[in-house]
Amino acid sequence: MPSMHTANRSPIPILTYHQIETAPPRGAAFRSLYVPPRDFARQMALLKRLGYRGLSLSALMPYLNGELHGKVVGITFDDGYLNNLDNALPVLKRHGFSSTCYIVSQRIGRTNEWDSGAGIAQTPLMDAAQLRQWLAGGQELGAHTRHHVHLPQMDAADCIDEIARCKTELEAVTDAPVRHFCYPYGEFTPGHSAMVRMAGFHSATTTKRGRCRSGQDLMQLPRVPVLRSTSLPLLWLKLATGYEDRRRAS
Numbered sequence: 001m002p003s004m005h006t007a008n009r010s011p012i013p014i015l016t017y018h019q020i021e022t023a024p025p026r027g028a029a030f031r032s033l034y035v036p037p038r039d040f041a042r043q044m045a046l047l048k049r050l051g052y053r054g055l056s057l058s059a060l061m062p063y064l065n066g067e068l069h070g071k072v073v074g075i076t077f078d079d080g081y082l083n084n085l086d087n088a089l090p091v092l093k094r095h096g097f098s099s100t101c102y103i104v105s106q107r108i109g110r111t112n113e114w115d116s117g118a119g120i121a122q123t124p125l126m127d128a129a130q131l132r133q134w135l136a137g138g139q140e141l142g143a144h145t146r147h148h149v150h151l152p153q154m155d156a157a158d159c160i161d162e163i164a165r166c167k168t169e170l171e172a173v174t175d176a177p178v179r180h181f182c183y184p185y186g187e188f189t190p191g192h193s194a195m196v197r198m199a200g201f202h203s204a205t206t207t208k209r210g211r212c213r214s215g216q217d218l219m220q221l222p223r224v225p226v227l228r229s230t231s232l233p234l235l236w237l238k239l240a241t242g243y244e245d246r247r248r249a250s
């Protein structure tokens, strides 16, 4: 049994979700990014049963900074799908969990147009009123650039525009502060991290795998992917063991 002392220093997992929806038929592109609503409900119930509290990035910050200690998990959703509001929010509310949903500010109320070239089905994204419902439900919004761009393929001025104006556009829509960022496609350089910090964000999440530790670079937070194929035993391994930490090399 770990002592209380070591338990307090436990790494902090931040879960990554995309769509909370029944998966499209076999063979569809990026089918793994759909977690069926029933599975999501079971996963949140497991967190609760294990004694974890699911938290937004803002609520998680004191833990990441080492100011607070406890059994906590970050919950994040990338891209802002309407199915997050419809299928995830009721479950999160039931458990008293918060989460952060990363929004593409020029695609509010539209679809995941950036995926069209990859053959991924077009799916509705939350509109302005729905983003406000998400906030009213005790959840948080973060920024995911204005157009879901590949930052390393753009010049610096355009990157700053995509990062900083996403924040101001989202704040204008919701009248709430936007303090957390997520790199589209997980693509970034140290220069982009500096731009995110200068734009006033408090954290940035990546697609690097692993659990966070206090003292972690807040502009390069690793996360733990939850996929359609993630069973409950595997989710437990990802949360409570070094399973993800060993996958962070990539």
Ligand SMILES: [Zn+2]
Residues within 6 Å of the ligand: 078, 079, 144, 148, 184, 185
């Ligand atoms: Zn994305």
